[in-house]
Amino acid sequence: MKRKREHRPIDPDYLAEGIIRGDRSILAQSITLVESNAERHFDAAQSLLDKVLSKRTSSIRIGITGVPGAGKSTFIDTFGTYLCKKGHKVAVLAVDPTSHVSKGSILGDKTRMERLSVNPDAFIRPSPSSGTLGGVGRKTRETMLLCEAAGFDIILIETMGVGQGEYLVRGMVDFFLLLVLTGAGDELQTMKKGIMELPDLVVVNKADGGNLPLSKKAVQEYSTMLHFLKPYTEGWTTEALPASALKETGIQEVWEKIEAFQKTTRESGLFEKRRRGQQKDWLHESIKDELLYAFYKNPSVLERLSAAEQNIAEEKAAVSALVKELVEEFLKSKS
Ligand SMILES: Nc1nc2c(ncn2[C@@H]2O[C@H](COP(=O)(O)OP(=O)(O)OP(=O)(O)O)[C@@H](O)[C@H]2O)c(=O)[nH]1
Ligand SMILES: [Mg+2]
Known part of the structure; x- marks a missing residue:
């Protein structure tokens, strides 16, 4: 019988300690973690970043x-x-x-x-x-x-x-x-x-x-x-x-x-000012990313999306009206 693949638990404390020690292999592993698109890696990656931020x-x-x-x-x-x-x-x-x-x-x-x-x-x-x-x-x-x-x-x-x-x-x-x-x-x-x-x-x-x-x-x-x-x-x-x-x-x-x-x-003071500005831009980009991601994986949006695409392609509806409808549907599903 084939065994189900198991994922080793990720230990952010262990990774943070390794990074701060300058362990290159742990640094490489940690980068792979933050680069991962797998949702199960997200929390561990964020916790790791939190731990090293001030170091x-x-x-x-x-x-x-x-x-x-x-x-x-x-x-x-x-x-x-x-x-x-x-x-x-x-x-x-x-x-x-x-x-x-x-x-x-x-x-x-x-x-x-x-x-x-x-x-x-x-x-x-x-x-x-x-x-x-x-x-x-x-x-x-x-x-x-x-x-x-x-x-x-x-x-x-x-x-x-x-x-x-x-x-x-x-x-x-x-x-x-x-x-x-x-x-x-x-x-x-x-x-x-x-x-x-x-x-x-x-x-x-x-x-x-x-x-x-x-x-x-x-x-x-x-x-x-x-x-x-x-x-x-x-x-x-x-x-x-x-x-x-x-x-x-x-x-x-x-x-x-x-x-x-x-x-x-x-x-x-421009060096610091630029970095602070970049942090702010990063925040706003991340908000947009997160919203887009949540929107496009939302079941009630997905349910309506292909019909909306069809209507737009056949010019049966106006884009703005459909967008408004989809976004409202999304917000309703979240409240
Ligand atoms: N004569 C001379 N050749 C150079 C110099 N720097 C790079 N080269 C040559 O130019 C070519 C391209 O160099 P790369 O360093 O790969 O250039 P690159 O900008 O990284 O190229 P991409 O990553 O493909 O965009 C190679 O054949 C290098 O040997 C230089 O200072 N003098
Ligand atoms: Mg190159």
């Missing part, structure tokens, strides 16, 4: 974006290794809002982060797959909290795919870095309009070998462009710098900029 180390959260092939993974490998050498603990998270395949991208990324993936002071985590409960935003935010509780003081978030990912990540980091290549004009065409208004620093990567003269020109072009744009962070000037992730040049200069940014924004 977090002070951190800087850095988002890194750029067109495919700009060198994000290579840059993170070099930059992360540099930061570990300086005594930091670096967590690398990937965000891919378009990915529906769990752990699809990390295999590629781990091989591109050869040095960092074996560094004892670094922790690399793949993009969570998007699911119904919450979504990528919630999962990444909660993963950041767990990493901070495990003592990681620098969180690097690589956005995969150009598009909505940039805005999502910009809204959850302190500092946003845009990695670009030479030939500013061509590249800007493939990037979404408006992306140049998001970064706190533009890094022209692959400034090495025969590409050096072109990258110098690109730095100038980007600087000119940035000069005409309103910087994303008040009181901070977004600049363009050259670097080579491969030859490891310009890396120290990038870190110096980020340190200057931290100093300026912490002193002006």
